[in-house]
Amino acid sequence: xxxxxxxxxxxxxxxxxxxxxxxxxxxxxxxxxxxxxxxxxxxxxxxxxxxxxxxxxxxxxxxxxxxxxxxxxxxxxxxxxxxxxxxxxxxxxxxxxxxxxxxxxxxxxxxxxxxxxxxxxxxxxxxxxxxxxxxxxxxxxxxxxxxxxxxxxxxxxxxxxxxxxxxxxxxxxxxxxxxxxxxxxxxxxxxxxxxxxxxxxxxxxxxxxxxxxxxxxxxxxxxxxxxxxxxxxxxxxxxxxxxxxxxxxxxxxxxxxxxxxxxxxxxxxxxxxxxxxxxxxxxxxxxxxxxxxxxxxxxxxxxxxxxxxxxxxxxxxxxxxxxxxxxxxxxxxxxxxxxxxxxxxxxxxxxxxxxxxxxxxxxxxxxxxxxxxxxxxxxxxxxxxxxxxxxxxxxxxxxxxxxxxxxxxxxxxxxxxxxxxx
Amino acid sequence: xxxxxxxxxxxxxxxxxxxxxxxxxxxxxxxxxxxxxxxxxxxxxxxxxxxxxxxxxxxxxxxxxxxxxxxxxxxxxxxxxxxxxxxxxxxxxxxxxxxxxxxxxxxxxxxxxxxxxxxxxxxxxxxxxxxxxxxxxxxxxxxxxxxxxxxxxxxxxxxxxxxxxxxxxxxxxxxxxxxxxxxxxxxxxxxxxxxxxxxxxxxxxxxxxxxxxxxxxxxxxxxxxxxxxxxxxxxxxxxxxxxxxxxxxxxxxxxxxxxxxxxxxxxxxxxxxxxxxxxxxxxxxxxxxxxxxxxxxxxxxxxxxxxxxxxxxxxxxxxxxxxxxxxxxxxxxxxxxxxxxxxxxxxxxxxxxxxxxxxxxxxxxxxxxxxxxxxxxxxxxxxxxxxxxxxxxxxxxxxxxxxxxxx
Numbered sequence: 001x002x003x004x005x006x007x008x009x010x011x012x013x014x015x016x017x018x019x020x021x022x023x024x025x026x027x028x029x030x031x032x033x034x035x036x037x038x039x040x041x042x043x044x045x046x047x048x049x050x051x052x053x054x055x056x057x058x059x060x061x062x063x064x065x066x067x068x069x070x071x072x073x074x075x076x077x078x079x080x081x082x083x084x085x086x087x088x089x090x091x092x093x094x095x096x097x098x099x100x101x102x103x104x105x106x107x108x109x110x111x112x113x114x115x116x117x118x119x120x121x122x123x124x125x126x127x128x129x130x131x132x133x134x135x136x137x138x139x140x141x142x143x144x145x146x147x148x149x150x151x152x153x154x155x156x157x158x159x160x161x162x163x164x165x166x167x168x169x170x171x172x173x174x175x176x177x178x179x180x181x182x183x184x185x186x187x188x189x190x191x192x193x194x195x196x197x198x199x200x201x202x203x204x205x206x207x208x209x210x211x212x213x214x215x216x217x218x219x220x221x222x223x224x225x226x227x228x229x230x231x232x233x234x235x236x237x238x239x240x241x242x243x244x245x246x247x248x249x250x251x252x253x254x255x256x257x258x259x260x261x262x263x264x265x266x267x268x269x270x271x272x273x274x275x276x277x278x279x280x281x282x283x284x285x286x287x288x289x290x291x292x293x294x295x296x297x298x299x300x301x302x303x304x305x306x307x308x309x310x311x312x313x314x315x316x317x318x319x320x321x322x323x324x325x326x327x328x329x330x331x332x333x334x335x336x337x338x339x340x341x342x343x344x345x346x347x348x349x350x351x352x353x354x355x356x357x358x359x360x361x362x363x364x365x366x367x368x369x370x371x372x373x374x375x376x377x378x379x380x381x382x383x384x385x386x387x388x389x390x391x392x393x394x395x396x397x398x399x400x401x402x403x404x405x406x407x408x409x410x411x412x413x414x415x416x417x418x419x420x421x422x
Numbered sequence: 423x424x425x426x427x428x429x430x431x432x433x434x435x436x437x438x439x440x441x442x443x444x445x446x447x448x449x450x451x452x453x454x455x456x457x458x459x460x461x462x463x464x465x466x467x468x469x470x471x472x473x474x475x476x477x478x479x480x481x482x483x484x485x486x487x488x489x490x491x492x493x494x495x496x497x498x499x500x501x502x503x504x505x506x507x508x509x510x511x512x513x514x515x516x517x518x519x520x521x522x523x524x525x526x527x528x529x530x531x532x533x534x535x536x537x538x539x540x541x542x543x544x545x546x547x548x549x550x551x552x553x554x555x556x557x558x559x560x561x562x563x564x565x566x567x568x569x570x571x572x573x574x575x576x577x578x579x580x581x582x583x584x585x586x587x588x589x590x591x592x593x594x595x596x597x598x599x600x601x602x603x604x605x606x607x608x609x610x611x612x613x614x615x616x617x618x619x620x621x622x623x624x625x626x627x628x629x630x631x632x633x634x635x636x637x638x639x640x641x642x643x644x645x646x647x648x649x650x651x652x653x654x655x656x657x658x659x660x661x662x663x664x665x666x667x668x669x670x671x672x673x674x675x676x677x678x679x680x681x682x683x684x685x686x687x688x689x690x691x692x693x694x695x696x697x698x699x700x701x702x703x704x705x706x707x708x709x710x711x712x713x714x715x716x717x718x719x720x721x722x723x724x725x726x727x728x729x730x731x732x733x734x735x736x737x738x739x740x741x742x743x744x745x746x747x748x749x750x751x752x753x754x755x756x757x758x759x760x761x762x763x764x765x766x767x768x769x770x771x772x773x774x775x776x777x778x779x780x781x782x783x784x785x786x787x788x789x790x791x792x793x794x795x796x797x798x799x800x801x802x803x804x805x806x807x808x809x810x811x812x813x814x815x816x817x818x819x820x821x822x823x824x825x826x827x828x829x
Contacts, residue, residue: 181656190663243805246814248597256814392655401662404670405653 003075003111005097008088016056016089020063023056027356028398029391030060033363037068042371044069046148047119050127051112053081053344054090054097057355062090064363068370070125073118075099075111077132079300080337081344105300112136126150127366130298131157131164134174138164141171149369149376150174151362153183155219156274156298165380173369173376177361180388182395184220191354192343193224196270196296197232199347203321203336204292206268209233214266216240216259217273218249221296225272226254237262259283268292270342276301284308289331294342303339321346360391428468428497435468439769440811441804442476445776449480454780456481461527461535461559463487463545466494466511469768471502473539476776478507482537485530487523489541491515493757524548528556537783538562539775540586543569543576550580558583561786563775565589567686568710573793585789587778593801594770596632598808603767604756605636608682608708609644611760615734615749616704618680621645626678628671629685630657633708637682638666649674651690671695680704682755683714693719701744704735706755717752734759770808774800 024031037043048065052058054076065072073096076082080101087097096118099111109132116123116136122144126133134150134157141147149172152161158176165174177183201208213234215226222238226249230236238249239259246256259279263269263286271278274297284307287293295302312325318334321342326332337345349355365383368375396403436443460482464470470486477484486502488494488511499509508530510523524544528534534556538545546562546569564570567590576582613620625646627638638648638661650666651674652658661668675681675695679702683690686709696719699705707714726739730747734755738746750758763771777800782789809816 181660185660186663241816243809243814243816244593244597244801246809246816247805247812250809250812250814251598251602256809256816258815261815389655392659396655396659396662396668399662401658401668402670402673403652403655403658403668405655405658406670 003098003100003103003107003114005087005091005100008091012085012088013092016059016083016085016087019056019083019086020059020089023060023352024063026352027057027060027359028353029356029360029394030064030363032394032398033360033367034064034067037064037367040371041069042367043125044370046070046124046370047121048072048125048127048366049115049118049123049133050074051077051115051133052127052129052153053078053349054087054099055081055083055344055349055355056086057349057352057359059083059086059090060352060356061359061363062095063093064359065127065366066093066095068367070370071119072096073098073115073123075115077108077112077130078341078344079103079105079108080340081349122146124148125366125369127362128152128157130154131160134161134164138168138170141168145171147172148373149366151177151365151369153177153358153362154298155184155188161380170379172378174380175365175369175376175383176380177358177365177383179382180361180385180391182357182388182391183361186395187350187354187358188220189224189227191224191350191358192221192272192296193226193228195343195347195350195354196221196225196272196294197228199296199321199342199345200268200270200292200294200336203294203319203342203346204334205319206292210235211267212237212262212265214239214259214262214269216269216271216278216302217297218245218254219272219274222272223249223252225270225296226252229270230254234268237266260286263287266291268294271295271302272297273302274298277304279303281307281310284311284327284333287331287333290334292334292336293339294336295339296341296343298341300338300340303335305339308333308335308339357391357395360394361387364391428501431468432471432498432501435765436472436475438765439469439472439772440766441769441773441807442472442776444807444810445773445780446476446479449780453481454783455537458482458537458779458783459531459533459535460484460537460539460779461487461530461545462539463489463524463527464539464541465489466499466509467762467768468495468498469765469772471498472765472769473772473776474502474507476772477539477779480776480780483531484508485510485527485535487511487527487545488515488520489544491517491520520544521548525553528553533557535559536561537779539779540564541566541569543572546582546586547572547576550576550583554583558791561585561587561779561782561789563587563589563778565771565775566710570793577793582792584791585786586793587782587796588793589771589775589778589796589800592771592774592796592804594774594804598770599763599767600632601636601639603763604633604708605640607756607760607763608633608637608684608706609640611734611756612680612682612704612706612749613644615706615730615732615755615759616680616747617732618704620680623647623679624649624677626651626671626674626681627666628674628681628683628690628714629687629709630661630666631684631686634684635660635664637684637708638664641682642666646680649678653685672698675699678703680706682706682708684708685714686710688713689716690714692716693723696720696723696746699744699746702747704747704749705752706749707752708755710754712751712753715748715752720746720748720752770804773804773807777803 650661
């Protein structure tokens with residue numbers, strides 16, 4: 001069977017349109033870029049395949065790409081995050097959308113493969129989140145000579161892309177849109193930090209003040225979660241494995257413990273590392289009864305679900321996003337969102353205005369690759385610092401913030417590259 | 423001050439400088455610097471004395487010249503001389519004597535030093551100028567941004583004769599010294615020299631780099647209403663997202679009670695801003711160089727200046743009758759009017775330098791001349807030593823990421 005969304009229910013389409021309009025009202029950067037790109041149409045003639053969680057915010061990005069002249073195929077690349085109403089609204093606008101909310105991991109892969117093969121002449125451009133499509137392209141470069149560029153926006157995806165780039169000569173630019181301030185701080189630290197707390201609160205309805213809140217990982221996301229949890233009055237413990245990160249967390253005022261110590265008194269454990277098997281059997285055995293387990297890292301493997309299942313005698317869905325695991329020793333643990341991304345499943349992911357900034361980066365690189373293919377050289381590249389400043393400038397303007405650099409036109413920012421001052 | 427109390431101060435600094443202590447312990451047997459003739463240029467303080475003690479413990483022969491005319495702690499110099507260590511420098515010496523001190527230290531040995539620990543590139547510059555006749559040392563390190571800028575200028579004139587490690591760009595500087603050490607000592611100095619209560623005051627931080635972000639966070643922690651000024655969009659955005667009010671200086675100047683400039687660039691508080699200040703405003707510069715506040719303009723506007731009630735600050739009565747308090751004469755405030763970084767912060771900076779020598783002493787003979795990065799193992803070592811000293815236990819395999827960019 002095909003995962004192509006076709007002939008969607010009219011009611012679903014209407015709800016999708018309303019959701020897209022709501023998101024757009026909070027995404028002034030994409031709205032502005034779309035107005036510019038609708039004039040110049042830098043993606044005219046391009047066939048673009050995207051794999052990014054299909055939320056209403058992603059929908060606004062897709063509309064921008066269509067307005068820029070591209071033919072677009074899309075898939076969400078995730079089991080639970082696809083908003084079917086958004087998929088429906090985009091499908092009737094001519095976008096080839098693959099997948100739906102509630103797929104198995106295998107089905108996610110099928111939908112992605114279908115999206116990658118949606119155009120008979122193959123895609124010319126890839127817009128990725130987790131390097132799923134870029135991996136497919138890397139495995140079939142000889143069959144896709146028409147590819148002109150790709151972008152990747154996550155930390156893990158960028159790491160994967162660099163691994164691939166070490167052994168494969170990509171004949172087109174593969175731009176990582178992750179290593180810029182406007183992505184890793186705005187999106188990872190502040191956006192995901194807030195939406196993770198939002199997800200946990202919506203899912204559990206718990207009172208956070210005074211609770212032992214264990215954050216595994218103190219990268220940008222982990223730091224954001226730790227800061228927001230502290231702001232809500234939780235007693236935050238950071239778990240990390242490198243001494244550098246540990247010192248950084250400690251100097252930010254957090255308690256730093258190994259998980260085997262922190263687990264004994266944890267009320268909540270939230271994983272944010274981007275790596276598998278952070279919470280495993282030995283930790284599950286130590287958690288107090290009633291502890292909440294959730295994940296906001298990119299992978300669903302941070303909490304070892306097989307280890308949890310092996311101790312489970314029965315499960316009960318006690319709230320929409322809370323599965324209570326009754327264990328063989330009488331304790332119970334509440335798993336949020338099945339160990340998937342709690343901020344996307346139990347809440348709405350990043351707020352629209354955060355995704356606006358993130359997608360502005362990815363959109364500008366994609367439009368740049370379409371309009372000026374020589375802007376980036378072939379192979380794995382980082383987005384340039386000047387674009388980072390441009391996006392920050394657009395965001396400050398949208399927020400109505402005046403600052404000492406606000407009178408200068410884009411591209412003339414003082415101090416760019418002079419990172420040593422102060 | 424008696425020799426006893428100097429010894430006590432040295433002992434106290436030694437106790438607080440835990441990373442240097444770990445290095446002495448770890449390299450106690452190996453003594454990697456045996457046979458090395460080491461010329462050191464640095465402020466003559468108890469903290470540098472602990473670094474010198476460490477270098478000697480690792481086997482080096484050390485001669486030390488002051489890096490500044492005004493910072494030498496005479497008691498420390500005397501104590502080290504008593505112990506037979508060559509220390510050249512005195513408080514209030516002239517610039518010419520300072521340069522002569524560098525040459526004197528280099529001539530300690532007939533063939534010059536084999537290693538150089540530099541500050542402000544003073545020794546390295548001499549080895550390319552008046553002392554260019556001496557054989558090139560095997561290895562040098564430079565630990566200040568100003569020194570690195572000087573080396574860039576030097577390299578444009580003449581090829582650098584030997585490898586120089588940039589120990590300024592390190593984990594310790596990024597994560598400890600700038601955001602916590604310097605920021606804390608600036609706040610401490612501003613409070614002591616102004617005698618003001620910070621709670622409820624409008625505290626203007628110019629620049630939101632690593633130091634500025636630290637100053638802003640700590641000022642907020644003390645109850646101030648913090649306003650940030652920035653020229654760079656990404657940094658202005660970070661300040662906004664950290665919950666700070668961001669304003670152009672032309673607006674901030676009208677509302678600020680206290681100002682701290684930490685941009686590293688000139689002309690941040692200019693005449694057009696100074697003319698807007700509220701009477702009673704306090705001005706401090708936290709940047710390396712005394713050009714962030716336009717002191718010439720301030721001087722032109724001033725009718726009368728006298729020491730303020732609190733040491734380290736002056737009160738300037740302007741022609742229009744407003745009074746402005748200037749800390750440390752517009753020089754880097756925490757050094758000019760405060761105690762500078764605390765021992766445990768200097769520990770991290772000095773330890774990176776010492777480690778760079780220990781880890782490179784064998785290979786350095788085969789290195790090309792010129793500037794090079796700090797070996798990454800230095801950062802790992804410093805972080806591990808600190809984590810241990812702080813009593814942080816890291817799990818064997820908790821699987822979380824040490825990559826600050828990892829999601």
